[in-house]
Amino acid sequence: MTREVVAAAPVPVPGRAQRVREIAGELRGLRGALIPILHAVQEELGHVAQDDVAVVADVLNLSVAEVHGVVTFYKDFRRAAPGRTTVAVCQAEACRAVGAVELADYARVRVGCGFGETSADGRITLDEVFCFGNCALGPAVQVGSKLHGRVTPARLDALLGEAL
Template identity: 40%
Template sequence: MAMQHASTDIASRTAAVVNDLKGLEGPLLPILHGIQDEFGYVPGESLPVIADLLNLSRAEVHGVVTFYHDYRKHPAGRHVLKLCRAEACQSMGGDALAARMQQLLGIGFHETTKDGAVTLEPVYCLGLCACAPSAMLDGEVIGRLDADKVEEIAAEVRL
């Protein structure tokens, strides 16, 4: 019975987000962002509700969710760390720093630490190419990432 209640809650909260945003032109992406803001991820149970209210097929909604890397299928950790994987950051040592961060956290990209502390995500350009390599921690950009900053960030997110 608790599972039924959870699904009903997700459906009603999803419908509220959809109804608030469906008047926008091209509302699907803003709605999906709204759903992720509401839940911390895009629950599978939300997809049929979105499809029905926007008169889209479930396949169309699923396709958009899986195409864009910003939408999570599972809740994120308490912190979200995004490491830039674009060419400028790679050319400035970003690959080695990303590998070190993964080693320190014990996770790969698109994963969350077992303790729920941090989710590590790749991002393809933060617009800080002149300050490469760059990262974003909980929405705050970090430029000129180096080995010391990687160690500092890893320690900070584990608190």
């Protein structure tokens, strides 16, 4: 079964621009402040929206294009609001050696979207991660903040069931 992937529509959040400006202002003195600011925005607000890019550019006296280029270059930065639960499948070497590639294929079909995307119902965002430090117990999958080892497709089904 294939589910349609919906691009998250930008939803204006009251006070978001002000909060982004505060975060950027607090961290602007750091050396190479742009990346830490973007990480802080994403950590607190869930993603880095296009409107956030303009605010950060203004605070750092950079062009919007410069900040946009960084946000789009690094896969770490999410440009749309994530789903209710994030499911991250390790794709680093040790996990790949014990079935993580096949598990990732299964996850994409099961959730109905690719890595970096959110299911049509907005419940699950699927991500790939390159090593959780749980290599002896691969394939490793993180659901929300909880890490799981030796995840099989059947175990993934159970974890997704708990996440829904």
